[in-house]
Amino acid sequence: MVDVHPRKIGVEEEFQLIDVRTRRLAPRAPQLLARLSDVGFVAEMQRCVVEANSTVHTDLAALRTDLKAKRALLVSTAATMGLGVAAAGSAPLGVPEEIRVSDTPRFHRMLTEYQLLAREQLICGTQVHVEISDRDEAVRVAHRITPHLPLFLALSASSPFWPDGSDTGYASVRPLMWIRWPTTGPSPPVSSAAEYDRLVADLVSSGAITDPGMVYFDVRPSSHLPTLELRVCDSCPSVDTITLVTGLYRALVDREVAVVRAGDPPPVPSPTLVRAAMWRAARSGVEGDLVDLDASLPRPAADILARFLATVRPQLEDNGDWELVTQLAADAVERGSSSARQRRVLRRRGKMTDVVDHLLAETAGHAEPSYPGGGSQCALLHGYPPTRHRAPYDEAIGSDGVPRSHYLRPLQSLARLGATTLRMSQDAIAQTQSAEKVTFRPRGEGSPQPFPMDVVPRIVTAAAWQGLQRALEQRVTALNAFLVDIYGRREILAAGVLPPEVLDLARGYRSTGDASHGRAVRAHVAAVDLACTGPDRFVVLEDHLRNPTGIGYALAHRAMTQRFLGDLWPATGIVGVDGTPELIFRTLADAAPPAAGDEVTVAVLDAGARDPGWFEHVMLADRAGVELVQTDELVVRDDVVYIQHGPSFTRVDVLYSRIDEETLLSSTGYDGRPLRSGLLGAVRAGTLTLANALGNGVGDDRSVYRYVPAMIEYYLGQRPLLDQVFTWVCADPAQRDHVLTRLDELVVRPVDGGDGAEIMVGPEAGSAELERRHLELLTHPERFVAHELVTTSTHPTFDGDGLYPRHVDLRAFVYLRPDRTSVRAEVAPALLTRVAPTGSAVVDSSRGGGTKDTWILEPPEG
Structure with missing residues (x-):
């Protein structure tokens, strides 16, 4: 036939x-x-x-x-x-x-x-x-x-x-x-x-x-x-x-x-x-x-x-x-x-509705080609704009379009891998994150999503790291001293360094903070958000002393890099992060209260599997070798807190609480009784340490942030090693009026940090959002502060076919432990770089974007 x-x-x-x-x-x-x-x-x-x-x-x-x-x-x-x-x-x-x-x-x-x-x-x-x-x-x-x-x-x-x-x-x-x-x-x-x-x-x-x-x-x-x-x-x-x-x-x-x-x-x-x-x-x-x-x-x-x-x-x-x-x-x-x-x-946009829009456009034939230029391995930086054409400082590419010296070899390795291999690696990372629950729940989304990780690592030089360590240790030590003082003798108020009205307006200042009176350390685990503004130059954006998150993602990202980007990973020269879990455990164990015995029991306390930070809580408990518990497993007897599993009891000395204060104190224990009085009684009796201490939110307050440089000089007798953004406190009528005249130029945010959705970025806001914030400033000015829009640095980010500049910030984690008559601060080498979404200069997880693995270079020998 x-x-x-x-x-x-x-x-x-x-x-x-x-x-x-x-x-x-x-x-x-x-x-x-x-x-x-x-x-x-x-x-x-x-x-x-x-x-x-x-x-x-x-x-x-x-x-x-x-x-x-x-x-x-x-x-x-x-x-x-x-x-x-x-x-x-x-x-x-x-x-x-x-x-x-x-x-x-x-x-x-x-x-x-x-x-x-x-x-x-x-x-x-x-x-x-x-x-x-x-x-x-x-x-x-x-x-x-x-x-x-x-x-x-x-x-x-x-x-x-x-x-x-x-x-x-x-x-x-x-x-x-x-x-x-x-x-x-x-x-x-x-x-x-x-x-x-x-x-x-x-x-x-x-x-x-x-x-x-x-x-x-x-x-x-x-x-x-x-x-x-x-x-x-x-x-x-x-x-x-x-x-x-x-x-x-x-x-x-x-x-x-x-x-x-x-x-x-x-x-x-x-x-x-x-x-x-x-x-x-x-x-x-x-x-x-x-x-x-x-x-x-x-x-x-x-x-x-x-x-x-x-x-x-x-x-x-x-x-x-x-x-x-x-x-x-x-x-x-x-x-x-x-x-x-x-x-x-x-990964790029952070919302499932964007995926649907992409499918609709591609089905209709309207989607633009994803990878113009054929994905040539040598074209990853094709079209990458040099610094002179943009206001921000680019951390990897100089004003002449040439990679900075410490980025040259990594960028060459990326070019050798090519766009196709990098896409495969990025897809494999995303699928692994989903399988291993390295997820977060973005605002407005019903299901947890992988925390998008970019394949291009950020590099912190040895010189920059050494400077950051000293500056961060200084800043968090002073903030801890402020917390100890403000819930104790309140000498900073008597000295006139901090106006009393600032404390009156601080929403994080709580009477429950008095329970830890007499403890040398209140901010056992702290985080500081930073923006890079030039070569090895950083400015502080925000402090986190209540319940800082992100260290688990930093550790997970390093593991992903080593697992899926082995050809990119250098044999030597990068500071390891393997010691971070031990640092966390030592910090918590050293926080044990006076009544603790030789065998200190530490537990991580969280709200269960539906908590947005569940992945991180599980990882920290596992890596630090401590138990993960929920409030309904706790019981208090005679000012001592126990973990109860059926008929058996385990005394707990340190609870690393990953629950906000209101939720924790309104919870019930194993026996169905409210935990509030029992937990506060145990802290006051010296049988329990809550890390971090209750009431620490006063240190996160944006109106208090303005006075941190003065705290450093007052408590430590030192000049601040890190700059920070000048802040207008809108509770002051004159400062509020100034903000109103520049509303479309400034960033206006709640004094207590709040949800990232409440941050208004003037240059990116529409007329309706500006009108709404204008009315809020007239009716409730005490709720807000304002500051100039900080132009954070940009960094190459892989977008499917090449590298493009995206704004980034940096979260560093500082651990405090009592050291005889003083307090010892140590900065973890696991840093979290967050990436802004395309077209935005603002880095905030609620607005989309992603993260990067962050490499710290070891100092040269000799």
Whole structure:
């Protein structure tokens, strides 16, 4: 039998309908289909899905044009209804309970029979048809195609998120959901159409499926067309991905038909190994390894794709597809999978709604190319603006566009790795963070998200580190002295250094702070936020003396760098962070109260698994070798605090509390009794230390911040080693009036720190936000302070194809311990660099952005 080449091809695409206002799945397919006059659009099981069928083509480029035209019609019609259209294996936002099956007897019967499977069918796929007129050949070829299916799945992977907004950790979670149906998986090894039809008839008669249309094999002869249908692919937001898969699949069918006609025996891959290979493709996409079924070894997806292209090159050339397919294959490797692109959007912008917007734009063909310039390894810094064209100081690149000396080797290493490898590393880091719960809960998001980590490390020179250590030790020692004094003799007020009205307005000043009277250390764990303004020059932005967070993320980021960026990590010359957990434990153990015995018991106290900082609390307890407890495990007897597990009790001497003061003192213990009086009694009796001490929030107050330089001179008799930002206290009428005249120029923030959402950045604020803050300053000026917008330094940040400047700040952690008659301060070498979101000069986790691993250079020998 001689076929006319090229074979006819066609595609069926499933699209999710999205409400453009809420970005959630919208069950409005019936209404949309009523407006579509083209017969190529049909209903699917769920009312939030529409299927589009291409016309039949022999020319691959013509199919590509047809798919774009179908999408344009669907997108424009949906827009008239306030709907967007997303081609993806799963939509990141949706409420399954809101979705209903389409109103047909068949779909209602499937819902009744298959229950959960039908209700959770919030997934979409792409089916590719290639003409085979002989059904006997079709069933034999179907089985032979099985070993190549993982590659098609990896190329199309576009379902990393589940509709509840959670990251599944997979490039394609759709096949994990799809495989639950009773007739999915590899095609059966049958030798004729008659044998295949008998198998289908047996499946129907068994009652496992209701009709032949429910045979969902990965490759199957169409029940109504003379085609062999590929069914493993996710829906693809990029038409180019579908075009690539179609061209490759047609070439593969051509090759296997010729082999069948030659009488060659079919391959006999292990079904278990094939299943594992499909799982690996779903897990990794094109960013990681796939399973080489010939050698039973992992190999990079790019290598497997290149080898596959070589094996079907004759067929691609016969079809006239070689040039187009090879270009699309190179683009696919360079751009990465849709799943990787979605995760990059989430890392850059921090909101799942941005991921939905990205899918809508890419499906409509409006998304800009992600990686202009082809991702050349030497082009990572292409277009990086030199300092002279920007106000901020760039820490890595000089005004002449040349890397600073201590950044030269790391940037060279990044260039050698190249954009593709860096994207794979960044994706692997994000997936590992999700799996290991290195997450936080951004404002407005329902589910915890990975704390985005950039692959370009920040470097602190040895000279800068030595200066920072001395300056931070000085500042936190003075702040601790202030806390001891203000809850004791209050000599700073008597000396006139701090006006009494400042203390009266400080919202963090609490009567409960008196419970720790007489203790030399109140700020056992402190953090200071800094901005770099020039070479080795830093200014203090904020102090954290209540419950500073972030050290766990700094430690996790170092582990990620060493694990996934080994080629970037130098053999020597970087200060290690492995001793930080021991420093934390020593700090807490040395905080033991006077009544503690030789065996000091320390515990980390937190609010449980739903706490936004759960990951960090678990890590700190584990690394420091202490127990992690919740308030309902505590009981107080005779001014002694115990951890109670059933009938057993363990006395606790130091509680490292990761709970805000109000929550802690309003909690109940193991016995159901309020803990407030018992905890305060134990602290006063000298049997318990709370780290940090209650009432420390007064030291975080922004109106108190203004007087920290004076505290350093008063308590230590020294000049401050760190500058800080001049602050206007709006409780003072004259200062408030000055702020009102410059509201669009200044940063206005709550005096108690508060949620980052309450910070108003004048140059970035809209008219409504400025009006609202103006009214607040008139009615409640005591709640706010203001300061100039600090232009923080910029730092190269990898954005998928190259390096771009983003603003950064630095959080340092200082630990205080009593040392005979004084207090000893020590700065941990684990620093947290936070990165501002694109287009913003403000670094705040509530506004998005991310983090970096931070390297401290060791001093040169000698």
